[in-house]
Amino acid sequence: MKCPVCKTIGLLMTERRSIEIDYCPDCRGVWLDRGELDKLIAQDDGDGSRRGERALESERQRYEERRDEHREYQKKRSIFDVFDFD
Numbered sequence: 001m002k003c004p005v006c007k008t009i010g011l012l013m014t015e016r017r018s019i020e021i022d023y024c025p026d027c028r029g030v031w032l033d034r035g036e037l038d039k040l041i042a043q044d045d046g047d048g049s050r051r052g053e054r055a056l057e058s059e060r061q062r063y064e065e066r067r068d069e070h071r072e073y074q075k076k077r078s079i080f081d082v083f084d085f086d
Contacts, residue, residue: 011031
């Protein structure tokens with residue numbers, strides 16, 4: 001099959017995630033067969049939600065660490081901690 005943009009260059013085919021992707025080595029255009037874009041989106045939705053969950057968990061952990069650091073700082077602010085009586 002010829003590239004619809006270049007008109008003379010033949011498309012190359014590669015397979016990613018069990019989906020055949022046609023691309024032009026000259027203009028770098030990418031063409032998908034019917035239904036392949038939907039398959040890519042469906043696969044990406046699953047990956048994206050897992051990435052989002054990991055990012056959220058990481059953010060929660062950072063929040064907890066900062067909160068604990070702040071509590072520790074607040075404990076040290078008593079008058080007895082200002083002067084070292086040891």
